[in-house]
Amino acid sequence: MAEQTRKLVLGGGTAGVVTRCRDFTRRALADWHWPAGAEAEEDVLLLVSEVVTNACLHAGGPRELVLxxxxxxxxVEVTDDSPEPPSPRPPDRARPGGHGLILMERLARGWGCVPSPPGKTVWLELPGPPPPGRDADPDAAGPDA
Structure with missing residues (x-):
């Protein structure tokens, strides 16, 4: 299978953009036969929400989402108009939010940021879902294995 690409041009702004990006991603994953509701799909949707939300909070909204x-x-690639790369903020249990980069570190296979004048593109990579009938973690076999 060759690489398949989907692009959603957003043009900046923040109103309803997270929902639009999640819906766009959900449709693409369904077209690519990712199991709906599976952990792999939920991880993708969560990280899309996080990186798009960061673009809304810190960069005036994303310009585009590419899968x-x-x-x-x-x-997953999210491009915005701010040249400032993502930076973790110190954990503060008294304030909501601030956990997006921690989630990316834990769930993504890798992530980074590249200049995309006038701003940047934040990217992340995730493994695909396990083949049907296989557990995501081969070491997680039950006692009957």
Whole structure:
């Protein structure tokens, strides 16, 4: 299978953009036969929400969302108009939010940021779902294994 790409041009702004991006991603994953409601799909949707929300909070909203599906995984790219790269803020249990980069570190296979004048593109890569009938973690076999 060759890489398949989907692009959603957003043009900046923040109203309803997270929902639009999640819906766009959900449709693409369904077209690519990712199991709906599975952990792999939920991880993708959560991270899309996080990176798009960060663009809304810190960069005036995303310009575009690009999904690149290839054998073995998915690459998500969100481009905005701010040249400032994402930076973690110190944990503060008294304030909501601030956990997006921690989630990306834990759930994504990798992530980063590249200049995309006038702003940047934040990207992340996730593994694809396990083949049907296989557990995501081969070491998680039950006692009857």
């Amino acid at each position: 690149r599906h290839a054998p073995g995984g998915l690459r």
